[in-house]
Amino acid sequence: MSTPDPATQLEMYRRMLRIRRFDETVKTLFGRGRIPGSVHLSIGQEAEVVGACMALRTDDTMVGNHRSHGHPIGKGAALGPLLAEILGKATGVNGGKGGSMHLADFSVGSLGESSIVGSGLPVAVGAALGAKMQGSDRVCLCFFGDGASNEGYFHEALNMASAWQVPVVFLCENNGYGVTTAFSSISRVPDVAARAAAYGIPGQIVDGQDALAVHAAVAQAVQGARDGAGPSLIEAKTYRYPHHSEGPLYDAIAYRDASELAAWQARDPLPLFARHLEDTGIADTATLTSIEHAITAEVAAALEFAEQSPWPDPAEAHRGLYRTPIAGFDHA
Amino acid sequence: MRELTFLEAIREAQEQEMARDPRVFILGEDVSFNVYGSTGGLAERFGLERVRDTPISEAGFTGVAIGAALVGMRPIVDFTIASFMYLAMDQLVSMAAKTAYMYGGQAHVPAVFRAALFYNGGLAAQHSDRNYAMFMQVPGLRIAVPSTPHDAKGLLKTAVRDDDPVLMFEDGALWGSRGEVPQDDYLIPFGQAAVRREGSDLTVVAIGSRVREALTAADTLAREGISLEVIDPRTLVPLDCPTILASVAKTGRALVVDVGHKSCGVASEILATIAEDGFWSLRAPLRRLTAPDMQIPFSPALEKGFYPDAAQIVDAARRLLQE
């Protein structure tokens, strides 16, 4: 297992912390009624998101899903425009047209999040196929949940990627549940990774709470894809601490028990990684504290930026449907 | 001038576009062996990377085309039969049509989706859909329905160069029809209807193969001294409303002929536009001739009469002129 250099490891820690603080802020804002629509948080899943994203180059592409804020942050997106988008502001990454579930930051290779479960899988195959046809060595990383692995899309995408040896890495974020439905209750096969065998591609399981383990697995898969070895499937076993999405709906439904949550929280990826950084001498307590302060300040600045940002001009709702506008549909 | 069939015109458009732009490639089932007749020789010329046989995975390969388009390629997807688009409905609606808008203009989807309409051939309910009107309900797509080999080539070339997703519906009734097609490179702009025949008594707006029926009807009626103006919109999105309205302003009467269904269909849309913006020039009620709101039966004895033909247009025109 190749270990990233200390600077990279510190950056991994920063990104994980960024996702955590960002999502905590979003949770608070949502609770105050400040965010339209729904939000799905990645709290608890930061290690797999960051471990995977940081195994990519900036010019590699990434496709995400509805559990959406972590992916672009992991890929290196700036926080201000992400938060502004979530608040529906003009300065948002999508100008207020996408919102929480559809964040996209093409400048860092984030090709967008789709909230139709599973729909990003073939799109990722296409992004990777395009890169291959262009003769570039760019790889596409595709995040999806255990729930999405039961959609037809999963099977079509894995088959095509395999048949065509496309440079895509499928990263299953197996947090055990699709909304309230336990994966174990709707699949006789306990591991999504096992399904890779049906498509003749490598499938492996990693500890999703261990950023370095995920990074190592994804880095190897990415290298293989870059070198022409084709696709692979990595299943990160992880857990979300919050419910499926924010709001009172899920609090009332007993679909998982407290001891399960507590067991996962005992292996919270952030303290786990902090301890690792200290144990290996990469960071001392003072360094970790200063990172903590820096991230807190960064998120506060993003919030300030988002809150101070103007609302989009209502006329903007009628623009941008087409790249080349059609009269009657949109206004240039 | 040289004549080509409708299919040959499509083949030639694809070949020329692939030669012109290395980003253009074809995805579809059984395309390398030219099973459906529009890719003859292309695999030999451009290779299997660019004439790519897909698994039978309509949702999957539609998504693949969208992803490839997002990173700068220009895919042409061949659905073969338009009925199969339902399997890819989610990708077409949720991804192709919405990406440019939803991501705030960060990306666009320059992909072409070709689909053939094979009604009137005993293929029964699941293979006979004429479903372009459904997609008119989806903002963000462009929709072309050519009626001649000449237009098929020019519209397809425009579609390939368009920066937005385009659905091109190829009316199976026209596949074997021949027409003059210039060899050279030419484009037919979207949103420009063709006035196929000038006339003064009644405007007939006809879609796809119904243009031919309308022209036949116009010949018949001309002998009775009735003059039809026949308009072929060529693209349904964008729809050339000014040309249609100008014609109705001249004739005072309008009939729309379409092989699609009646409810919420192309004809409904065109007539609503005329009712809204051309009402004061009307001298008679608006009429539509369409397929009934039924699924398509198998037996030729049952399917017969489902699609408005020249005789029905003649009848409708005569009645409209008496009203």
Ligand SMILES: Cc1ncc(C[n+]2csc(CCOP(=O)(O)OP(=O)(O)O)c2C)c(N)n1
């Ligand atoms: C096609 C589709 N069906 C249903 C939904 C509603 N839905 C949104 S998220 C979700 C669960 C997805 O579970 P999973 O893929 O495991 O991702 P997770 O939320 O656990 O991260 C469901 C059912 C949807 N958005 N799209």
